[in-house]
Amino acid sequence: MIPWIIGTAILTIGPMAWSLYLSFTDYHLIRGGEWIGLDNYTAVFNDPMFYRAVRVTLLYVVLAVPVKLVASLAVAMLLSQRRRGMSFYRAAFYMPSLIAMSVGVALIWKALFANGGVQDRFMGVFGWDGGGFLGNPSVSILMLVLLAVWSFGAPMVIFLAGLMQVPQELYEAADVDGAGKWHKFVRITLPMLSPVIFFNVLMETVGAFQVFGSAYIIGGESGSPAWSTLFYTVRIYTLAFTDFRMGYASAYAWLLVLAVGLVTAVMFRAAKRLVFYAGEDK
Amino acid sequence: MTVQTESGRTLVRNRRPASDRAKDALWHVTMLAVLAVVLYPLLWVVTASLKGNRDIITDTALWPATITWEHFANAFDGLAGIPLWQFFWNSFAIAGLSVIGVVISCSMTAYALGRLRFPGRAAMLGIVIATLLLPSQVMLIPQYLIFSELELTNTYVPLVIGKFLALDSFFVFLYIQFIRGIPRELDQAATLDGAGHFRVFFSILLPLLRPAVVTSSIFTFIWSWNDFLGPLIYLYDMEKFPIPRLLQSYSNSEGVSNYGGMMAMTLLSLVPVVLFFLVFQKFLIRGIATSGVKG
Numbered sequence: 395m396i397p398w399i400i401g402t403a404i405l406t407i408g409p410m411a412w413s414l415y416l417s418f419t420d421y422h423l424i425r426g427g428e429w430i431g432l433d434n435y436t437a438v439f440n441d442p443m444f445y446r447a448v449r450v451t452l453l454y455v456v457l458a459v460p461v462k463l464v465a466s467l468a469v470a471m472l473l474s475q476r477r478r479g480m481s482f483y484r485a486a487f488y489m490p491s492l493i494a495m496s497v498g499v500a501l502i503w504k505a506l507f508a509n510g511g512v513q514d515r516f517m518g519v520f521g522w523d524g525g526g527f528l529g530n531p532s533v534s535i536l537m538l539v540l541l542a543v544w545s546f547g548a549p550m551v552i553f554l555a556g557l558m559q560v561p562q563e564l565y566e567a568a569d570v571d572g573a574g575k576w577h578k579f580v581r582i583t584l585p586m587l588s589p590v591i592f593f594n595v596l597m598e599t600v601g602a603f604q605v606f607g608s609a610y611i612i613g614g615e616s617g618s619p620a621w622s623t624l625f626y627t628v629r630i631y632t633l634a635f636t637d638f639r640m641g642y643a644s645a646y647a648w649l650l651v652l653a654v655g656l657v658t659a660v661m662f663r664a665a666k667r668l669v670f671y672a673g674e675d676k
Numbered sequence: 677m678t679v680q681t682e683s684g685r686t687l688v689r690n691r692r693p694a695s696d697r698a699k700d701a702l703w704h705v706t707m708l709a710v711l712a713v714v715l716y717p718l719l720w721v722v723t724a725s726l727k728g729n730r731d732i733i734t735d736t737a738l739w740p741a742t743i744t745w746e747h748f749a750n751a752f753d754g755l756a757g758i759p760l761w762q763f764f765w766n767s768f769a770i771a772g773l774s775v776i777g778v779v780i781s782c783s784m785t786a787y788a789l790g791r792l793r794f795p796g797r798a799a800m801l802g803i804v805i806a807t808l809l810l811p812s813q814v815m816l817i818p819q820y821l822i823f824s825e826l827e828l829t830n831t832y833v834p835l836v837i838g839k840f841l842a843l844d845s846f847f848v849f850l851y852i853q854f855i856r857g858i859p860r861e862l863d864q865a866a867t868l869d870g871a872g873h874f875r876v877f878f879s880i881l882l883p884l885l886r887p888a889v890v891t892s893s894i895f896t897f898i899w900s901w902n903d904f905l906g907p908l909i910y911l912y913d914m915e916k917f918p919i920p921r922l923l924q925s926y927s928n929s930e931g932v933s934n935y936g937g938m939m940a941m942t943l944l945s946l947v948p949v950v951l952f953f954l955v956f957q958k959f960l961i962r963g964i965a966t967s968g969v970k971g
Contacts, residue, residue: 406807406843409818416817469710475703483707485957490714493949496902497920498942501927502721505939512720544714551961600809607904611924630813635909640817647814654811 416644423638434645443621443629444646450617451626453535455602458542463594466546470553471583484554487547494545500611504528507537528612531622538623541608549594556590557583585670592665596658603654606631626650718946725940747940758915760944767901767918767948770835774900775893777839778847782892783885785842786851787877791863801852808845820909834910835903839896847892854888855881890959898949919945 417434421427438444469487473480493499506512509529514522527533564582573581584591609617609625615632617624630650634643726743752760788794789801823834842848862884863876871879882889907921914925923945927938953960 406803406810406815409815409822410810412818412821413814472703472706479704479707483711484961485953486711487714488957488961489950489953490718492898492953493902493946496946496949497904497923498945499717501923501938501942502717504927505724505935506717506720544717596809600811604811604813607902607920610904610908611927627813630816631905631908634817634820640821644814644817647811647817650811651814654809658809 413644414648416641417648418645419641420639421641421644423640427641430641434642435649437642438645438649443624446617446621447624447626447629450535450622450624451603454538454542454605454625455599457536458539458602459595459598461539462543462546463549463591463598465543466548466550466594467553467587467591469546470550470557473550473554474557484551488551489547491545491547494541495605495607497607497611499541500608503537503541503608504612529619531620534613534619534622538605538609538612542602542605549598552590552594553587556587560586588669592661592669596661599657599661600654603650603657721939721943721946725936725943727936744936747936748944750937751940751944760941762915763917763919763922764948766916767920770832770903770907770918771897771900773832773836774839775896777836778842778844778892778896779889781840781842782844782847783851783882783889784877786848786855787873787881789848790852790855791860791881792873804845804848804852807843808849816905816909823910829910830912830916831910832916835900835906839900844896847896850892851885851888854885858884887959887962890956891962894952894956894960898952901949 418429418431419427420430420433473483473487490499504511507526507528508514509526511526511528514526514529517524524530527537560583564586565578568578568582604627605625606627609623610628610631613623613625613628615628615636617628626646627650630643630646633639633646725747726745789797789804819834820829823829828834838844858881863880866876866880901918902920903918904920904924907918908924911917911921914922917925923938923941926941
């Protein structure tokens with residue numbers, strides 16, 4: 395069984411080290427390449443496309459993660475109130491998250507929100523001539539955020555499982571003390587749920603940094619319109635597999651690793667203070 | 677208000693005044709409203725694929741004025757002379773191999789990491805958790821170079837080999853969580869009776885891991901079915917394309933002229949996942965809940 399693990403380590407750590415090395419070369423899939431030191435990294439920081447990609451990706455993470463999590467927690471709390479019909483709704487809400495990141499749904503989104511799409515035509519009835527939301531660079535990213543929010547079912551199921559584990563006695567005791575709904579939510583639900591919240595925030599954030607398929611289908615390699623959907627991963631893909639500039643793309647990829655690493659480190663640090671584990675005094 | 681005790685439906689619940697029933701109704705109405713919004717895009721694609729090509733553009737009503745099945749007939753013709761079932765078969769082949777790989781490799785790795793004692797175990801467990809969070813993009817380029825050096829591009833090997841080497845940390849993690857829930861005394865007893873690691877694993881743990889096996893199989897199937905980046909990078913020949921790659925090509929080449937055909941194909945591409953979900957939803961939801969909430 396141990397060979398499996400060694401194989402695992404080699405196929406993960408080997409490529410990582412190699413890609414770190416590549417990021418210091420001007421490796422080109424066809425021409426090959428040689429060591430150029432930090433040139434790739436200075437080039438990245440002088441690349442206007444880098445800043446566009448960073449902006450789009452950060453905007454997406456900052457919008458999609460909180461909205462999706464608030465929505466999923468809200469629906470989970472609604473669902474946890476009543477038992478009858480709960481599992482039906484839970485399943486129905488969960489289903490979109492299984493297909494949200496597929497090519498098929500990205501195409502549906504395009505059909506709904508592109509120029510001449512359903513939303514464009516529907517609003518046209520009321521005199522709208524602004525085109526589809528996906529054709530408008532200032533709001534197109536919001537449609538990708540909407541796609542992320544649409545898949546709120548996955549964190550919702552986890553929240554729901556967490557809510558079920560909150561001891562009812564706590565709420566009953568709070569009732570005796572005359573606590574209001576908001577008070578109970580802030581003082582009981584949130585602290586008891588904080589490990590689950592942390593898990594969801596972490597997984598959703600890390601996932602949001604890596605969105606590729608739907609962004610690629612909707613915006614193409616240039617993140618149209620006007621680079622407004624140019625996700626960082628799309629940029630890496632284009633550099634590596636359309637331009638074949640593998641060395642340069644590796645530098646991009648390593649900056650992503652550093653960014654995600656930094657964000658997770660900050661989250662774990664924050665979690666030490668904010669996450670409450672029941673039965674564990676601190 | 678009067679206290680109503682309607683026979684049958686209300687179970688043994690004391691004090692259910694009419695205001696409670698109103699609350700119940702309000703709750704259901706809210707839930708159904710949310711549900712309608714959430715499921716609208718799927719509903720729309722169903723009806724769009726039944727409308728004639730001209731109607732899709734002009735008719736904004738959700739329900740088609742005239743129903744046509746021609747888009748589905750067109751969709752089954754596939755693309756570039758390759759029938760649709762070929763692409764479905766490709767997707768099934770990749771997903772099936774992935775499921776086998778994940779179940780075998782991830783469960784065994786999890787057994788080693790969760791049960792055995794050996795030097796470096798903690799470090800390896802750390803690596804598994806770290807790769808759970810690691811952006812896979814960073815491995816993409818070197819992996820591509822490795823596979824193209826081995827002349828394995830344009831085959832399914834790069835798409836499934838990672839599953840056989842337990843590279844899906846998520847599932848390794850899932851299995852470890854399950855293994856930790858199984859009393860250690862069981863395998864200790866077996867070891868005392870002289871069973872080796874393989875005996876212990878196959879005869880004792882694997883049967884008890886059935887829920888994890890089911891969950892990981894379903895997720896692997898669905899994720900592999902939806903995977904787009906892998907096929908985009910590694911496959912060139914259209915007859916090898918799985919469904920998502922086909923959809924992308926189709927939307928580029930015919931999507932503009934044959935909108936309804938594309939919607940029909942899109943819908944068909946989602947059907948296996950939705951069916952899978954309907955059959956296995958209990959396992960799936962229990963699985964995802966245990967991944968986030970420990971014990």
